[in-house]
Amino acid sequence: MHIEGNPTQFVDYSTSVVQQPTAVIIRHSTLVPGWSLHCDCKPRRDSEPSLELFNINGCVTIQHSIVGSIQVNQDEVEADPLPIDISDSIIDATSIEGEAIGAVGYSIAHVRLTIARCTVFGQIQVHAIDLAENSIFNGIIFVARRQLGCIRFCYVMPNSRTPRRYNCQPDLVEQIVKQETELQPQQIEAEQLIARGRVQPQFNSTRYGTPTYCQLASTCAEEIKRGADDESEMGAFHNLYQPQKEANLRIRLDEYTPANTEIGIIYAS
DSSP states (O other): OEEEEOSSOEEETTTTEEEOTTEEEEESOEEOTTSSBOTTSOBSSTTSOSEEEESOSSEEEEESOEEOOEEEEOOTTTSOOEEEEEESOEEEOSSTTSEEEEOTTSSSEEEEEEEESOEEESEEEEEEEEEEESOEEESOEEESOTTSOEEESOEEOTTOBOSOEESOBTHHHHHHHHHHOOOOHHHHHHHHHHHHHHTSOOBSBOSTTSTTBTOBOTTSOHHHHTOSTTSSOSSTTGGGOHHHHHHHHHHHHHHHOOTTOOOOOOOOO
16 A cells, blocks of 8 residues: 655545545554465565555554555655554564565654554664554564653564663563572573573464464463563454463363363464
């Protein structure tokens, strides 16, 4: 989708509609990552953005959607950073090296990002992050204005440049290793590296079009499956509250399962 604006209007070329640029809202929609798929669900054009925004005078809201890479070209001299608000969605650049949110020809996108309960595959390169919470960032984050905003209860890939972080992984497990061990600095670094690998999110599938797309694997660390601020899972499926449902179900199964009977829980895809 290509959306272009100026001080008076923007044009959505996918529908040839001219509207006032008060807001761009994408809700309960899919902009296929990679534009289209091969029969094995491999993207045909994995380097192409799904959403291109040019000089939008308004805000962009994405809710309960799946979108590919977002490219923003905003006038950095005449315009304020473009506010983008994303919630309960998947942003998939088809690889963690690709740009999930960025700008062609620039080191960062002129964007102020707010993101909640999302799963992101790819790099985020923006002017500022006002708030990020309960999300999984499977790609490097680079933020220009680190003194603004906060990232809380998220998985943030190591070596990211972010605003202040609160209760994020793998920061927490690294702090625990440092506090609870009396090892030499080199040994602490080795133990932190092991802990960092343990809490790295694991998915049943990371390829759009497969039934288990973006579902956390059963082998995923509890710090991720229960890492949100309400002890639900981080990421796009946060609002399913699967950890709480599983705990309640196990209580009832333990109470009513006949003797000498084995039970198990199988998640629907």
